[in-house]
Amino acid sequence: MAKFTGHCMKxxxxxxxxxxxxxxxxxxxxxxxxxxxxxxxKGAIWKIVGRIVKKQDQ
Ligand SMILES: [Zn+2]
Incomplete structure:
Protein backbone atom coordinates (compact mmCIF):
# COMPACT_ATOMS: atom_id res chain seq x y z
CA MET A 1 0.00 0.00 0.00
CA ALA A 2 1.14 3.51 -0.74
CA LYS A 3 0.95 6.60 1.41
CA PHE A 4 -1.29 9.47 0.42
CA THR A 5 -2.33 12.76 1.90
CA GLY A 6 -6.02 13.55 1.97
CA HIS A 7 -8.64 15.55 3.78
CA CYS A 8 -10.45 13.66 6.54
CA MET A 9 -14.10 14.72 6.74
CA LYS A 10 -14.39 13.80 10.41
CA LYS A 42 -10.47 5.32 11.42
CA GLY A 43 -12.97 6.94 9.11
CA ALA A 44 -12.54 6.41 5.40
CA ILE A 45 -10.70 9.11 3.49
CA TRP A 46 -11.51 9.49 -0.19
CA LYS A 47 -9.34 11.51 -2.47
CA ILE A 48 -9.91 12.06 -6.17
CA VAL A 49 -6.70 11.52 -8.07
CA GLY A 50 -7.91 11.55 -11.64
CA ARG A 51 -10.78 11.40 -14.08
CA ILE A 52 -11.17 9.29 -17.17
CA VAL A 53 -13.79 11.13 -19.20
CA LYS A 54 -15.89 9.09 -21.58
CA LYS A 55 -16.06 10.13 -25.20
CA GLN A 56 -19.59 10.86 -26.32
CA ASP A 57 -20.96 8.42 -28.85
CA GLN A 58 -22.23 10.80 -31.46
ZN1 LIG B 1 -10.00 11.41 10.76
Missing amino acids: CREKKEFEGEEVIKDTKKGQVKFVTGPCPDC
Missing part, protein backbone atom coordinates in the same frame (compact mmCIF):
# COMPACT_ATOMS: atom_id res chain seq x y z
CA CYS A 11 -11.15 15.36 11.68
CA ARG A 12 -11.54 18.29 9.27
CA GLU A 13 -7.87 18.35 8.54
CA LYS A 14 -5.29 16.84 6.26
CA LYS A 15 -4.04 13.41 7.18
CA GLU A 16 -1.46 11.05 5.80
CA PHE A 17 -2.99 7.64 5.25
CA GLU A 18 -2.21 4.33 3.65
CA GLY A 19 -4.54 3.79 0.78
CA GLU A 20 -5.28 1.96 -2.40
CA GLU A 21 -6.59 3.04 -5.77
CA VAL A 22 -10.24 2.55 -6.65
CA ILE A 23 -11.92 3.35 -9.95
CA LYS A 24 -15.62 4.20 -9.89
CA ASP A 25 -17.98 4.55 -12.80
CA THR A 26 -20.10 7.65 -12.99
CA LYS A 27 -22.40 9.02 -15.69
CA LYS A 28 -19.66 11.32 -16.91
CA GLY A 29 -16.96 8.70 -17.00
CA GLN A 30 -14.66 7.02 -14.57
CA VAL A 31 -13.16 8.66 -11.52
CA LYS A 32 -10.04 7.37 -9.90
CA PHE A 33 -9.84 7.66 -6.12
CA VAL A 34 -7.48 6.61 -3.42
CA THR A 35 -9.15 5.48 -0.24
CA GLY A 36 -7.92 4.33 3.12
CA PRO A 37 -8.60 4.68 6.83
CA CYS A 38 -7.77 7.84 8.75
CA PRO A 39 -5.02 6.99 11.26
CA ASP A 40 -6.76 8.99 13.99
CA CYS A 41 -10.53 8.44 13.67
Whole structure:
Protein backbone atom coordinates (compact mmCIF):
# COMPACT_ATOMS: atom_id res chain seq x y z
CA MET A 1 0.00 0.00 0.00
CA ALA A 2 1.14 3.51 -0.74
CA LYS A 3 0.95 6.60 1.41
CA PHE A 4 -1.29 9.47 0.42
CA THR A 5 -2.33 12.76 1.90
CA GLY A 6 -6.02 13.55 1.97
CA HIS A 7 -8.64 15.55 3.78
CA CYS A 8 -10.45 13.66 6.54
CA MET A 9 -14.10 14.72 6.74
CA LYS A 10 -14.39 13.80 10.41
CA CYS A 11 -11.15 15.36 11.68
CA ARG A 12 -11.54 18.29 9.27
CA GLU A 13 -7.87 18.35 8.54
CA LYS A 14 -5.29 16.84 6.26
CA LYS A 15 -4.04 13.41 7.18
CA GLU A 16 -1.46 11.05 5.80
CA PHE A 17 -2.99 7.64 5.25
CA GLU A 18 -2.21 4.33 3.65
CA GLY A 19 -4.54 3.79 0.78
CA GLU A 20 -5.28 1.96 -2.40
CA GLU A 21 -6.59 3.04 -5.77
CA VAL A 22 -10.24 2.55 -6.65
CA ILE A 23 -11.92 3.35 -9.95
CA LYS A 24 -15.62 4.20 -9.89
CA ASP A 25 -17.98 4.55 -12.80
CA THR A 26 -20.10 7.65 -12.99
CA LYS A 27 -22.40 9.02 -15.69
CA LYS A 28 -19.66 11.32 -16.91
CA GLY A 29 -16.96 8.70 -17.00
CA GLN A 30 -14.66 7.02 -14.57
CA VAL A 31 -13.16 8.66 -11.52
CA LYS A 32 -10.04 7.37 -9.90
CA PHE A 33 -9.84 7.66 -6.12
CA VAL A 34 -7.48 6.61 -3.42
CA THR A 35 -9.15 5.48 -0.24
CA GLY A 36 -7.92 4.33 3.12
CA PRO A 37 -8.60 4.68 6.83
CA CYS A 38 -7.77 7.84 8.75
CA PRO A 39 -5.02 6.99 11.26
CA ASP A 40 -6.76 8.99 13.99
CA CYS A 41 -10.53 8.44 13.67
CA LYS A 42 -10.47 5.32 11.42
CA GLY A 43 -12.97 6.94 9.11
CA ALA A 44 -12.54 6.41 5.40
CA ILE A 45 -10.70 9.11 3.49
CA TRP A 46 -11.51 9.49 -0.19
CA LYS A 47 -9.34 11.51 -2.47
CA ILE A 48 -9.91 12.06 -6.17
CA VAL A 49 -6.70 11.52 -8.07
CA GLY A 50 -7.91 11.55 -11.64
CA ARG A 51 -10.78 11.40 -14.08
CA ILE A 52 -11.17 9.29 -17.17
CA VAL A 53 -13.79 11.13 -19.20
CA LYS A 54 -15.89 9.09 -21.58
CA LYS A 55 -16.06 10.13 -25.20
CA GLN A 56 -19.59 10.86 -26.32
CA ASP A 57 -20.96 8.42 -28.85
CA GLN A 58 -22.23 10.80 -31.46
ZN1 LIG B 1 -10.00 11.41 10.76
